[in-house]
Amino acid sequence: MKDIPKISEAEWEVLRVLWEKTPCTASEIIEALANDTKWKPTTVKTLLARLVKKNAVGYRNVDRTYSYFPLVTKTECIRVENKSFLQRVYGGALKPMLVQFIRDEKLTADDIKDLKQLLDERSE
Known part of the structure; x- marks a missing residue:
């Protein structure tokens, strides 16, 4: 099993968008999150940069337009979170x-x- 990075709550929101529809531009992600968050575009771009750095999200640059896609599956992330929660709260x-x-x-x-x-x- 590949290493799944620790994903923050805010990063989960970005990943949920990408798991629903991929690839997406930063603008599409910002638009998808606009109703649920009060984040500024720079916040979403920062979260995308963190996810790229963690190897949870990849990107393609075509004609100076970046499109993002998940490198980790929802199932993989849920499995890691479940194990972490179980260990932290119930001692495993x-x-x-x-x-x-x-x-x-x-x-x-x-x-x-x-x-x-x-x-x-x-x-x-």
């Missing part, structure tokens, strides 16, 4: 985390059915 122990979430969150009948099915599949 999965069962206490699952128990806590199941007790605290409202689960629909379909959610419970899906969880049971998943656990049954894992026990086989």
Whole structure:
């Protein structure tokens, strides 16, 4: 598995845009984030530069127009974040985390059915 860099919350927002539609210019990313953030264009460009430096995002320069694309998948990043959270909060122990979430969150009948099915599949 390749090394996935630590991604900040703000960088996640930029990556979400790129995972949804890629490649994108900085202007397209700025426009996509305009309704959800109050970031200035320079902020988005700074975040893109950080993601490029971390090798999480790549770019192409065609006729002086930069288009950006993700070098890491959403699944890879989620997996790393899950492991980091599990280690930080639960000392790496999965069962206490699952128990806590199941007790605290409202689960629909379909959610419970899906969880049971998943656990049954894992026990086989």
